[in-house]
Amino acid sequence: MRESRDRIYQVVRKIPRGKVATYGQIATLAGLKGHARQVGYALHDLPAGSALPWHRVINAQGRVSPRAEPSYVGIQHRLLEAEGVEIGRGDRISFKRFGWKPRK
């Protein structure tokens, strides 16, 4: 559904620079609680060249979700590092430091 997708985009756009959020969080904030997968769907449908910070959206394990194209994972890592997000060993990100805390 495009409406849900728009809502997801709206939330993703709110992620501050240098922070990351999980799909579950995005889904909840978008009012689609429990539809974490739809978030991934929406992002997959996201056209390349979009100004949406999709790279700030990761899974609950603190890692970049493996995509069809492995190359994009590296790109995402680079984008995150460029924003000040440190990626530890095993491509892990500390939510303790870089987790986005949205206000209810």
Place this chain on the structure above:
DNA sequence: TGCTTGACATAAT
């Protein structure tokens, strides 16, 4: 209309 799939999440092993 019904089965399969998926940029997920959480718990168990």
Place this chain on the structure above:
DNA sequence: CATTATGCCAAGC
């Protein structure tokens, strides 16, 4: 800490 199993819900076919 890595892998597996199960639950979840919507979109594709």
